[in-house]
Amino acid sequence: MKLSADLQAFEARIGHTFQRPELLLRAVTHSSVSSPTRKDNQRLEFLGDRVLGLVMAQALLSKDKGASEGQLAPRFNALVRKETCADVARQIGLGEVLKLGRSEMVSGGRRKQALLGDAMEAVIAAVYLDGGLEAARDLILTHWGKRVDKVETDARDAKTSLQEWAQARGQQPPTYSEVARSGPDHAPVFTIAVTLESGESAQATAGAKRQAEQSAAKALLARLAPEKD
The missing domain is CATH 1.10.1520.10 (Ribonuclease III domain)
Known part of the structure; x- marks a missing residue:
């Protein structure tokens, strides 16, 4: 063929x-x-x-x-x-x-x-x-x-890394919330916010909630990097 x-x-x-x-x-x-x-x-x-x-x-x-x-x-x-x-x-x-x-x-x-x-x-x-x-x-x-x-x-899962970071400092696990949803029902776009007990937060947008959560966690980890060092 x-x-x-x-x-x-x-x-x-x-x-x-x-x-x-x-x-x-x-x-x-x-x-x-x-x-x-x-x-x-x-x-x-x-x-x-x-x-x-x-x-x-x-x-x-x-x-x-x-x-x-x-x-x-x-x-x-x-x-x-x-x-x-x-x-x-x-x-x-x-x-x-x-x-x-x-x-x-x-x-x-x-x-x-x-x-x-x-x-x-x-x-x-x-x-x-x-x-x-x-x-x-x-x-x-x-x-x-x-x-x-x-x-x-x-390789490390960003959400897991962020949770470990918070717990190492005596904080509760971070919370994730849906800030916005847009696009048609067959192709939604989610904006997710992650917030630490100490008040730091970050947001990310993606076509799947899990991906948006991971991206938000990664963004917050990057912001906290100087403190990690």
């Missing part, structure tokens, strides 16, 4: 030309548009998650040969979580080539974090099945890029 022009352009962006192009087509097919003759990407997603995990585990072990399991685990989790997969998906324009049903398109499916993260894992699996582990490793290490190099500083 011959891929459409947009999928051929996507091949160029990810750096892999498929010998079995039907694998790529399946990887970008969401369950909302699947049929008995058109398989979706859910099984590929399952496989891709495992391939990504193996490649990331090997990369982290090679990068820091003296790190303990306790040090490696949060770095690993930061690299393989859905948020990171979705970020990579946006970076390579995966949302633009997804095959979605009308309901998903109307509800902003091409921008949904969970959907993008799942599709990214499916693409990894498609490359693995088409070209083997080396091809999948090349894809992952190329497009995860500097994330592997800087993961040690980014």
Whole structure:
């Protein structure tokens, strides 16, 4: 089979030309548009998650040969979580080539974090099945890029770090509140405020509450950095 022009352009962006192009087509097919003759990407997603995990585990072990399991685990989790997969998906324009049903398109499916993260894992699996582990490793290490190099500083969950900071100073855990919500129901935007018992606060805006909470916590931590030192 011959891929459409947009999928051929996507091949160029990810750096892999498929010998079995039907694998790529399946990887970008969401369950909302699947049929008995058109398989979706859910099984590929399952496989891709495992391939990504193996490649990331090997990369982290090679990068820091003296790190303990306790040090490696949060770095690993930061690299393989859905948020990171979705970020990579946006970076390579995966949302633009997804095959979605009308309901998903109307509800902003091409921008949904969970959907993008799942599709990214499916693409990894498609490359693995088409070209083997080396091809999948090349894809992952190329497009995860500097994330592997800087993961040690980014691995800690910002909300957890802020809570530990507060508790170390005898304060109650920080509180999070929704300050504003805008946008249509299918693509809301949340503004979240985080406040410490001592009065310091920060706000952040994102398309998901969890992401906004993390960003607000990270912003407040950055403001408190001189005190941390």
